[in-house]
Amino acid sequence: MTVTLDGDVIALSGPCGVEEVETLVNYLENHPSAPVDVGEATSIHTALWQALLVFRPKISGSPSSMALGQVLLGIEAYLRNDKEDA
Amino acid sequence: MDELIVQFATEARELVQQATEDLLSLESNPQKRDSLESAFRSIHTLKGSVGLFDFGSMLAVLHQAEDLLSRARADKIVVNGTLIDCLLAVVQWVEDSLPGISQTGRLSEAQEKQAPRLIGILSGEMTDQVDDVIGPGPEQIPGWALSLREQAPASDSEGSLIAIRYEPHPECFFNGDDPLATLTKVPDLRHLNIFLKEPQTSPQNYDPFRCHLLIEALSGGALAEAEAVFRLIPDQVELLALPADDAKLPAVPSGTPSDHSVERQSTTMRVDSARIDKLVEIAGELIVAKNGLVPLAGEAQELGNRRLARRILSSHHEIELLVASLYGAVTQARLIPLEHVFRRFPRLVRETSTRLGKALDLIIEGETVEADREIVENLFEPLLHLVRNSLDHGIEPEAERLQLSKPARGRLRLTARQRGDQIEIEVADDGRGIDPQRVRATAVDRGVISEIQATASSDEAVLQLVFAPGFSTASSISDLSGRGVGLDAVQSSIKKLGGSVELSSAVGSGTSFSLKLPISFSMTQLMIVEVGGERYGIPLSDVVETHRLPASAVQCVRAGQAFVLRNQTVPLLHLRELLQLPSSGSPSGDLKVLIMRTAGGKIGIAVEKIAERSETLTRPLSGLLQGVAGIAGTTLLGDGRVLLVLDMEDLVR
Numbered sequence: 001m002t003v004t005l006d007g008d009v010i011a012l013s014g015p016c017g018v019e020e021v022e023t024l025v026n027y028l029e030n031h032p033s034a035p036v037d038v039g040e041a042t043s044i045h046t047a048l049w050q051a052l053l054v055f056r057p058k059i060s061g062s063p064s065s066m067a068l069g070q071v072l073l074g075i076e077a078y079l080r081n082d083k084e085d086a
Numbered sequence: 087m088d089e090l091i092v093q094f095a096t097e098a099r100e101l102v103q104q105a106t107e108d109l110l111s112l113e114s115n116p117q118k119r120d121s122l123e124s125a126f127r128s129i130h131t132l133k134g135s136v137g138l139f140d141f142g143s144m145l146a147v148l149h150q151a152e153d154l155l156s157r158a159r160a161d162k163i164v165v166n167g168t169l170i171d172c173l174l175a176v177v178q179w180v181e182d183s184l185p186g187i188s189q190t191g192r193l194s195e196a197q198e199k200q201a202p203r204l205i206g207i208l209s210g211e212m213t214d215q216v217d218d219v220i221g222p223g224p225e226q227i228p229g230w231a232l233s234l235r236e237q238a239p240a241s242d243s244e245g246s247l248i249a250i251r252y253e254p255h256p257e258c259f260f261n262g263d264d265p266l267a268t269l270t271k272v273p274d275l276r277h278l279n280i281f282l283k284e285p286q287t288s289p290q291n292y293d294p295f296r297c298h299l300l301i302e303a304l305s306g307g308a309l310a311e312a313e314a315v316f317r318l319i320p321d322q323v324e325l326l327a328l329p330a331d332d333a334k335l336p337a338v339p340s341g342t343p344s345d346h347s348v349e350r351q352s353t354t355m356r357v358d359s360a361r362i363d364k365l366v367e368i369a370g371e372l373i374v375a376k377n378g379l380v381p382l383a384g385e386a387q388e389l390g391n392r393r394l395a396r397r398i399l400s401s402h403h404e405i406e407l408l409v410a411s412l413y414g415a416v417t418q419a420r421l422i423p424l425e426h427v428f429r430r431f432p433r434l435v436r437e438t439s440t441r442l443g444k445a446l447d448l449i450i451e452g453e454t455v456e457a458d459r460e461i462v463e464n465l466f467e468p469l470l471h472l473v474r475n476s477l478d479h480g481i482e483p484e485a486e487r488l489q490l491s492k493p494a495r496g497r498l499r500l501t502a503r504q505r506g507d508q509i510e511i512e513v514a515d516d517g518r519g520i521d522p523q524r525v526r527a528t529a530v531d532r533g534v535i536s537e538i539q540a541t542a543s544s545d546e547a548v549l550q551l552v553f554a555p556g557f558s559t560a561s562s563i564s565d566l567s568g569r570g571v572g573l574d575a576v577q578s579s580i581k582k583l584g585g586s587v588e589l590s591s592a593v594g595s596g597t598s599f600s601l602k603l604p605i606s607f608s609m610t611q612l613m614i615v616e617v618g619g620e621r622y623g624i625p626l627s628d629v630v631e632t633h634r635l636p637a638s639a640v641q642c643v644r645a646g647q648a649f650v651l652r653n654q655t656v657p658l659l660h661l662r663e664l665l666q667l668p669s670s671g672s673p674s675g676d677l678k679v680l681i682m683r684t685a686g687g688k689i690g691i692a693v694e695k696i697a698e699r700s701e702t703l704t705r706p707l708s709g710l711l712q713g714v715a716g717i718a719g720t721t722l723l724g725d726g727r728v729l730l731v732l733d734m735e736d737l738v739r
Binding site: 018021022025028029043045046047049050051053054055066067070071073074075077078 | 254259263264265266267270275278279280281282287288289292294295297298299301
């Protein structure tokens with residue numbers, strides 16, 4: 001499993017493919033306040049990022065690659081701007 | 087005069103190719119300014135060259151085409167499908183005229199006759215659309231790109247930037263797309279915005295398997311690099327080169343394409359391929375000459391001069407390294423990218439699919455993979471055959487596809503990749519596949535195999551029968567394929583190039599042909615064997631393994647001999663008999679057997695001695711030797727002796 005619930009943290013680790021999105025959505029639905037740790041992930045599929053945009057959990061962990069970092073910046077910027085608008 | 091025509095034809099072919107590519111890219115994205123510019127340049131240059139000769143109406147036709155393009159550049163007419171169709175027709179006509187022109191120096195009558203029609207559609211095209219003025223010029227920068235640029239950190243706005251707006255198809259996850267991963271492949275990504283298309287998307291009304299995103303990004307890389315990343319999904323992406331300076335001056339984003347071509351011109355030069363071949367030949371002779379140093383060292387040793395022997399050997403070693411790198415460099419000069427063949431397909435597929443009424447996407451990948459010129463040039467025919475085969479027999483008509491809940495547009499992939507010293511080319515469609523039952527029935531029907539064989543063979547094996555001479559599953563002869571030239575022609579031409587074809591197919595989901603070819607076929611690994619006191623070379627690629635066989639293990643089967651290897655009965659042949667050399671009496675002790683792969687399965691070839699392996703340049707036979715069966719070529723050994731290289735397949739037959 002690459003998407004796991006570790007205590008009250010939802011952890012993404014290793015390659016996280018599109019097939020994990022249901023698991024992730026499930027956790028996000030049932031644990032609305034749990035932060036999502038992306039520090040251990042080596043790749044994260046767009047579908048998973050999208051789930052984070054929709055459920056807007058707190059995102060923690062520092063990304064393991066440049067590419068992940070770039071995407072995370074974009075995601076965080078969106079969540080931040082949206083909050084300001086609201 | 088002749089030489090001028092030859093030069094004209096070469097140049098015209100390139101210009102036609104360039105214009106075609108530009109027009110097709112314009113078709114998929116009518117706003118693409120640089121394609122329009124480049125198409126105009128090609129037609130303009132072509133017109134200039136044609137003006138040097140007297141090719142009847144060709145000049146007038148090209149003039150009209152150029153005129154249309156220049157109006158499109160000035161935004162006086164809209165770039166649309168009709169315009170592109172007309173221009174493509176002109177380009178096609180020029181291309182079709184070229185063979186005649188190269189032969190006779192004139193435009194053939196048949197071609198000349200078509201000119202008035204072309205001029206007619208070209209001028210009709212113009213008058214229809216003159217008033218159809220576009221509002222904002224395409225070079226005006228859209229709002230999203232401007233605001234994107236403002237968001238980027240100020241220091242980053244130096245140099246030109248590429249603005250990217252990517253709206254992934256909602257179903258793209260099902261196609262295996264990973265939009266953000268794709269985007270991060272764009273070099274020098276400076277800024278990234280990700281939006282939900284409907285910001286109100288809530289956990290309740292959202293489908294995790296559909297993509298609801300809109301992605302915008304800025305890249306400091308070249309436009310071409312960004313285009314390459316999105317080449318499979320151009321319809322979902324807008325790419326825009328932002329000018330380096332302040333946006334108040336919306337200069338035409340001209341930079342990239344023309345700079346690029348200037349650069350290319352200065353680093354390449356045209357060389358007659360015969361000169362390169364001459365270099366390859368000289369390098370080959372050097373290898374042979376270098377090998378002559380080894381016996382010389384032996385001689386020095388015999389004369390008691392060990393120091394001299396050592397020095398000869400060390401200089402032999404040095405020369406060996408140099409010659410190898412020289413050889414590598416000259417063979418590399420013969421390598422050309424597969425693009426030369428691949429780029430002829432988009433237009434061809436477009437035409438054919440229109441004619442057949444089958445909507446289709448052609449996906450080309452790996453066109454930068456390189457191989458020897460001769461191999462690349464000879465690939466067009468077989469690939470064309472396979473592509474047509476897919477279009478004709480593979481891809482179903484749209485209605486049928488929809489009924490099978492397949493996407494309405496068929497998909498044809500032409501992919502190449504390099505694997506070690508081989509290239510692999512795949513032609514795959516997502517059509518109806520080949521039904522092994524039907525192949526079985528047809529094969530029996532046409533006497534390709536017997537009924538017993540047919541039922542005994544696996545589906546996989548049965549499929550390969552489509553390569554058998556005279557086999558064609560098409561029940562009706564169509565315009566495209568099925569005119570008697572079957573897949574056997576494909577197989578034999580690939581074989582001639584030293585390659586192989588494999589077929590895999592699944593009923594309902596598609597067929598894939600996989601071609602494996604050497605990158606360069608001038609250097610061969612040989613296994614040297616001895617029989618009757620003579621040495622012969624056998625291409626190592628034919629040998630599966632070598633085996634030591636006790637004489638007692640040989641069993642007589644009727645007139646022949648066989649032995650059992652890992653529970654498989656393998657026929658045994660003696661090279662001495664195959665070469666019709668006098669017998670040396672009954673063999674004693676163990677036999678040395680080469681296990682070889684042939685069309686009919688594995689066979690064992692008994693030889694008297696297996697000597698060293700050697701890498702040499704095998705030349706095709708010339709002169710008197712040309713017709714000799716069973717001999718693939720000759721090569722020189724280090725001591726100057728000639729080694730015959732055997733063609734085992736031919737010999738066994």
